Amino acid sequence: MQKLILMKKKLRLPMGEIKAELTTAGKITFFNQHDEVLLQEYVRNRKNIKEFCSALKVDAREFKSNLGGDFQLTMRFESNPNEKLYGMGQYQQPYLDLKNCTLELAQRNSQASVPFALSSLGYGFLWNNPAVGQVTFGKNITEWVATSTKQLDFWITAGDTPAEIEESYARATGTVPMMPDYGMGFWQCKLRYQTQEELLAVAREYKRRNLPISLIVIDYFHWPKQGDWRFDLDYWPDPDAMVRELDEMGIELMVSIWPTVDKKSENYQEMLQKGYLTRTEKGIRITHDFLGNTVYLDPTNPGARDFVWKTAKKNYYDKGIKTFWLDEAEPEYNVYDFENYRYHLGSNAQVGNIYPTMFSKAFYDGMTDAGQENVVNLVRCAWAGSQRYGALVWSGDIDSSFASLRNQFNIGLNMGLAGIPWWTTDIGGFHGGDPNDPDFRECMIRWFQYGAFCPVFRIHGDREPHSEPLGTSGGGLCPSGADNEVWSYGEEAYEIFKKYMLMRERLRPYITELMKAAHEKGTPLMRPLFYDFPKDKEAWNIEDAYMFGPDLLVAPVLHEGARSRKVYLPKGASWKDAHTNKRYDGGQYIECDAPIDTIPLFLKDGSELPVLE
Structure with a gap:
């Protein structure tokens, strides 16, 4: 056990490079190895103790009971106005330094709450609570709130440099696997290849042009029904032959997996009966209605994780597909009424932020049990610890504009500092953008240049104008965006894209070393x-x-x-x-x-x- 040091009206507990001091009034202060204050609780409610003399009646730790059970928790700390704060995941805003920001602790499409903050004062702070809530890094107070929870749980570390703090955090929460070789190169994607032949034609054209390409993606609605987790053979008639041809070209294939289960899916009734689906507290049990009435998978249930993996293994993995796009991973409810959904582990309000981590875990566990090493899956959301399950996070369905590019710049850096070193964007943004528009071409070129120096170099987007659906059922229901290959933006852009694709190839040995540091120490690239x-x-x-x-x-x-x-x-x-x-x-x-x-x-x-x- 740690040695307790008794001081006048105080108790001090050394913990490595940190010391925690507890006064008889109950206030906790954290010091670094140089005996400098890192963080101290905010108390304004102790008339009999001189240092807390106040009539405000504000405690540092406050539990208020919720009707129906559990508690709303508020945790308050003193604020240093000169402190800078980083990390916390991805929020669509133009700020790298998060001081004086209020952040929602909740998952949404393009928002990932990863509640680890790195301070310029020399500490790192993990809010180890997956409840929906809010944090305010105010000038006068730092305040963490969980709307429904059973306990207070946070973790703090200290270091003389940001690297020391990050590495300590990585030792506590885990590091990414080693990125496989294909992860260092160029990834081709669009909304959406509608048929097997269309995808193969694009892959063959990349090879004909002698352009480096490492991976190509089959996006959503390549399936008959959401929740079937298999190819629609009307549009993808021979997946085994497709995988073989891509393998011969040296191109990895990634396939999209949604956690939505259509009520008409072949798997719905079994999953419903076994309790593998998300519940609603009120109203009809429909949580997403894109091209069907669907209910989200509940990955907090071990049985549900096993079910979705075994289905995907039979229909994809056993055909040679070794990497997946785990989309809709927040999950993206039609209405973000967080208190209206319930999982196996508890209410969404209490545990909801852990959903994307459990979705990643379902596939990571299945793939490693199948003998695969160096698992990597593209995921649209994350929480603390997602990295150890091979989560490559991208920044979601973002706008196609320079303003959006500036947001992604700050998001990528904060995600790395939040312990998620594998991160990328849709190059050019997702929503909109016409390849024939000169203004968008400029944005695309600048984004592409930036993308070449992101951990994963990946082009994607819902380009204009849209093409028509190919049919009235299954994979034919969904339209597609315009062409989004590197030759789709005119000759000037093509030559620039090619320049940076070749640059990325030359830097692969260097990037491999960066990936090794991320794997071994948690170092952001x-x-x-x-x-x-x-x-x-x-x-x-x-x-x-x-x-x-x-x-x-x-x-x-x-x-x-x-x-x-x-x-x-x-x-x-x-x-x-x-x-x-x-x-x-x-x-x-x-x-x-x-x-x-x-x-x-x-x-x-x-x-x-x-x-x-």
């Missing part, structure tokens, strides 16, 4: 400048450039019409412009050219990465 340069105060203020591993600074162009931009080069290193070979001392801002075919890149301390051919 893309991280804010302060992660590698914590002693540079200005690096903590930079929100428009990042490090892609230890040797490459990436400064994407995030504004329409920009052909140059200012870049800060951190002190403590020398820098070389990867395009011009011009050298700079660190600790300064420079103005650099950024013509339409160029993303500013800088190599640290003489690194010789093969950025250019």
Whole structure:
């Protein structure tokens, strides 16, 4: 047991590099190894104790009973106005530093609550509670709220650098598997390949053009009914032959899995009877009505996880498909009335944020039991710990615009700091975008350049104009978006795309080393400048450039019409412009050219990465 140190009116408990001090009035304060205050509870309710003299009657820890059971929990801490806070998952907003933000602790399409915050004061804080709630990182108070829960549970760590804190957090919650080789290359996707022959024609064209491609994706509604989890043979007549041909071309195949189960599905009645489906507290048991009346799978039930995996194994995995797109993973309820849904583990209000983790676990457990190593599945949401189940998170159904690109820039960095190093976006955004529109082409080019320096390099989107459905049933019901291949945006864009696809290929050995660090230590591949340069105060203020591993600074162009931009080069290193070979001392801002075919890149301390051919 830890040694308790009794002080006057105080109890102190050393815990590694952290000490927790408890006063007789019940207030907890956390100190680092240098005896500096990291975090202390907010108490305004102790008239008899001088340091808390207040008539406000506000406690740090507050439980209020909910009608029907459990409690609403509020946890309050003192706020340092000069503190900067990062992590917490993905929220569609343009802020990297989350201080003075209020965040909903809930999962939505394009929002992933991963409640780990990294502080500039030298600590990391995990709100270890999957209940729906809210956190406010205010100037005057930090306040965590869970709307329905049974207990208070948080975890805190400290370190002299952000890397120490991240690695400590990774040891507690787990790291990603080692990314397989195909994960380092280019992934092709669109909404949606409607037939087997259409998909194979695209794959053959990539090979004919000698373009590097590692993976291609079959999106949703390739099935007869949601919840069947198998190919509709009217449109995908020979999946085994398709997988063989792709394998011969060296292209991995990914298949979309939705957790929605149509009431007309061949699996619905069995799943209903066995309790494998989400329940509603009120109203009709329909939780999603896209092209059918459907109910969500309940992955908090071990039997449900086993059922969906065994079905997918028989219909996909045994055909040679070894990676899955776990879509709708929040889940995306038609109405986000979080209190109206119930799972095997409890009410959605109490445990709902763990849903995407359990969805990932269903496939991770099944794939590893089948003998697969290095599992990776694309998932639209995550919670703390999702990474250890091979979750590659993407940022959901986002807008196709420069404003949206700027949001994704900050989201990607905060996801890495929240312990989710595998992250990507739909290059070009998801909603809209006409490949023939010159303005959208510019956005697409800039996004593509940025995407080449994300952990996974993946193109996707619902492009305009839409094509018509092919039929009136099964996989023919759903329309598709316009073409979204790299040759779909005109010759100028094609040559630029090709340049960055080849650049990504040359960097594969470097990216492999970054993936190894993520696997072994939890190190994010893309991280804010302060992660590698914590002693540079200005690096903590930079929100428009990042490090892609230890040797490459990436400064994407995030504004329409920009052909140059200012870049800060951190002190403590020398820098070389990867395009011009011009050298700079660190600790300064420079103005650099950024013509339409160029993303500013800088190599640290003489690194010789093969950025250019």
